[in-house]
Amino acid sequence: MAEIQIRFEDGAAYEQMMGNWSRRAGEIFLDWLAPSPSLRWLDVGCGNGAFTELLLTRCSPAEVHGVDPSEAQLAYARTRPGVANTRFSRGDAMALPFPDNRFDAATMTLVIFFVPDPAKGVAELARVLGPGGIAAAYAWDMFGGGFPLEPIYAEMRALGLSPVMPPSPEASRIEAMRDLWRAAGFVQVETRAIAVQRNFADFEEFWTIAVSGADGLSAALATMAPADVDCIKTRARTRFTPDLSGKITCRAHVNAVKGRLAK
Numbered sequence: 001m002a003e004i005q006i007r008f009e010d011g012a013a014y015e016q017m018m019g020n021w022s023r024r025a026g027e028i029f030l031d032w033l034a035p036s037p038s039l040r041w042l043d044v045g046c047g048n049g050a051f052t053e054l055l056l057t058r059c060s061p062a063e064v065h066g067v068d069p070s071e072a073q074l075a076y077a078r079t080r081p082g083v084a085n086t087r088f089s090r091g092d093a094m095a096l097p098f099p100d101n102r103f104d105a106a107t108m109t110l111v112i113f114f115v116p117d118p119a120k121g122v123a124e125l126a127r128v129l130g131p132g133g134i135a136a137a138y139a140w141d142m143f144g145g146g147f148p149l150e151p152i153y154a155e156m157r158a159l160g161l162s163p164v165m166p167p168s169p170e171a172s173r174i175e176a177m178r179d180l181w182r183a184a185g186f187v188q189v190e191t192r193a194i195a196v197q198r199n200f201a202d203f204e205e206f207w208t209i210a211v212s213g214a215d216g217l218s219a220a221l222a223t224m225a226p227a228d229v230d231c232i233k234t235r236a237r238t239r240f241t242p243d244l245s246g247k248i249t250c251r252a253h254v255n256a257v258k259g260r261l262a263k
Contacts, residue, residue, distance in 0.1 A: 049077025
């Protein structure tokens with residue numbers, strides 16, 4: 001199972017799972033960031049455009065560029081009704097395809113733990129920002145129980161299984177994020193946790209969306225015996241208390257960081 005790599009290639013499935021969650025965290029994140037209007041934005045690891053669209057609707061940007069390594073995700077992003085005039089391109093967070101001082105603000109949402117060398121990724125944010133530029137990010141607290149799939153992951157661990165993790169899960173720690181930003185030269189660095197929750201019609205809806213929309217989880221479960229998958233599912237179900245209609249609430253949280261370059 002440790003050999004499985006997480007790849008997001010289905011924009012629609014991602015939308016049902018992480019796109020929905022990302023917007024919930026993103027709304028609070030942007031309130032905290034409180035950016036000025038008319039900035040030139042770069043959204044690194046934009047995926048299927050869920051957060052990119054939020055930027056456009058909330059921040060009155062002068063322009064927005066989205067970069068992601070998955071062409072399939074970018075193709076989905078381009079179909080979003082709220083991303084007119086946004087430029088999407090394929091690119092690597094550790095080698096951004098832009099010149100120095102190109103942007104006023106850069107975000108990396110639910111991405112930093114997927115970057116093989118997080119310090120290099122944050123250094124790239126600093127490079128493409130002009131003086132006074134803002135860089136900000138948020139990531140699921142992988143070690144603090146903040147991941148939306150934690151009810152399933154916890155039961156996998158209880159059975160002696162190692163859930164599939166992104167390449168750099170340690171970068172999701174709030175202390176690590178603060179250190180990465182300071183090391184890259186950002187000042188006025190601040191961090192915070194952002195709690196979010198999401199209702200599902202019942203546990204079956206939660207499970208179906210989780211399995212279909214989380215690439216690493218679906219790949220891991222596919223390698224297991226059906227009886228073991230059923231066991232994990234049964235045990236995860238007990239972690240929720242449904243209301244009288246069967247509805248359940250799933251809670252999660254991200255760690256967030258923001259900082260500026262000196263002017």
